[in-house]
Amino acid sequence: xxxxxxxxxxxxxxxxxxxxxxxxxxxxxxxxxxxxxxxxxxxxxxxxxxxxxxxxxxxxxxxxxxxxxxxxxxxxxxxxxxxxxxxxxxxxxxxxxxxxxxxxxxxxxxxxxxxxxxxxxxxxxxxxxxxxxxxxxxxxxxxxxxxxxxxxxxxxxxxxxxxxxxxxxxxxxxxxx
Numbered sequence: 659x660x661x662x663x664x665x666x667x668x669x670x671x672x673x674x675x676x677x678x679x680x681x682x683x684x685x686x687x688x689x690x691x692x693x694x695x696x697x698x699x700x701x702x703x704x705x706x707x708x709x710x711x712x713x714x715x716x717x718x719x720x721x722x723x724x725x726x727x728x729x730x731x732x733x734x735x736x737x738x739x740x741x742x743x744x745x746x747x748x749x750x751x752x753x754x755x756x757x758x759x760x761x762x763x764x765x766x767x768x769x770x771x772x773x774x775x776x777x778x779x780x781x782x783x784x785x786x787x788x789x790x791x792x793x794x795x796x797x798x799x800x801x802x803x804x805x806x807x808x809x810x811x812x813x814x815x816x817x818x819x820x821x822x823x824x825x826x827x828x829x830x831x832x833x834x835x
Contacts, residue, residue: 668704668705668706669705669706669707669708670705670706670707670708671707671708671709671710671713672707672708672709672713672751673713674712674713674716674717674720676691676695677709677713677714677716677717677737678717678720679691679692679695680692680695680696680699680740681717681721681733681736681737681740683717683720683721683724683733684724684725684726684729686720699750699751700750706752707750707751707752708751708752708753708754709744709749709751709752709753710753710754711753711754711755711759711762711763711789714737714741714753714763714766714785715766715784715785715786715789716785716786717737717785718734718737718766718775718779718784718785718786718788719784719785719786721733721734721737721779721784721785722734722778722779722782722783722784722785723782723784727780730779730780730782731776731777731779731780732776733779734775734776734778734779734780735775735776737767737775737785738767738774738775738776741763741764741766741767742764742767744760744763745760745761745763745764745767746760747760762792765792766785766788766789766792769788770788770791770792770795770818771818773818775788778814778818781814781817782814783814783815783817783818787812787814787815787818790808790815791808791815791818791819794806794807794808794819795819805820806820807819807820807821807822808820808821808822809821809822809824
């Protein structure tokens with residue numbers, strides 16, 4: 659049974675299913691629940707709403723699976739706007755992690771390299787892959803003299819990152835102690 663909300667110390671994490679309702683993702687939302695969610699978020703209640711990174715990533719992945727390319731692109735743009743508003747403190751919810759969390763959400767919303775989040779979603783590259791790409795690129799930035807690559811069979815992810823080809827690799831020798 660759901661707990662009552664509205665006390666002075668209530669924090670509510672918003673799940674992917676609610677994000678799908680708010681964005682009206684085909685096959686993933688209920689119009690009545692979406693209306694209810696919008697109404698709850700509009701009215702002041704003393705509740706602090708939080709959208710964690712996994713909910714944003716899952717929502718982005720659902721968007722990447724939308725069949726209609728123009729609708730997929732529009733939804734990705736809406737999610738991007740929501741993410742930027744979250745990072746800027748202009749959304750009815752916050753993201754956890756303080757400045758680091760807000761910066762991370764902002765970077766994800768911007769996409770990878772020269773491709774926006776909407777561009778990537780239109781090619782069916784989900785936000786989970788965008789997050790993985792950012793982790794790899796960050797690791798590459800802070801690690802010098804190391805060739806950093808992704809081992810993947812996902813063509814979309816391979817199209818935005820340097821890849822590792824296991825068939826072209828010699829035998830790996832164990833480390834000496």
